[in-house]
Amino acid sequence: MVTQLEEIYHTYFKDVFLYVYSLSGDKNISEDITSETFMKALRSLENFKGDSDIRVWLCQIAKNSYYSYLRKKKSFIDLESVPEPASGDNVEQEIATSEASIKVHEMIQNLKEPYKKVFTLRVFGELSFKQIGKLYAKSDNWACVTYHRAREKIKARLEDYQ
Secondary structure: OHHHHHHHHHHHHHHHHHHHHHHHHOHHHHHHHHHHHHHHHHHHHHHHHOOOOHHHHHHHHHHHHHHHHHHHHHEEEEEEOOOOOOOOOOEEEEEEEEHHHHHHHHHHHOOOOOHHHHHHHHHHHOHHHHHHHHHHHHHHHHOOOOOOOOHHHHHHHHHHOO
């Protein structure tokens, strides 16, 4: 059983981490939630029916773990987790890049559901349309169309921003 979990861990760690990171935007939180996800998966591996992709199952556990984390933390902000300002010669460029990155992240966060989650799963979670469709109990075509609509909304907002 442990060797099976080790294989699952090595195969899917990056996918789960990127998915949680796309939800939280925080590396430390993502690492904690990802570890918790695999611990929960270990405890309930015998309950996995195999009727869906294991990556989808793990991402579902991760999503539930992240939402539980948010409920526990409410609006608490850990000031130690706020990154220090980057030092360098070209501070203006770093600020511009950081501001653009924040703006794009805000645009994604301001998308309505299911556009936000589908876009996040596809880009950051690197899930296929088929996997996203299974997660929502919809078709892979639905996931594809929803992703492209989300992408178009972000493009339009970027054009307005620039």
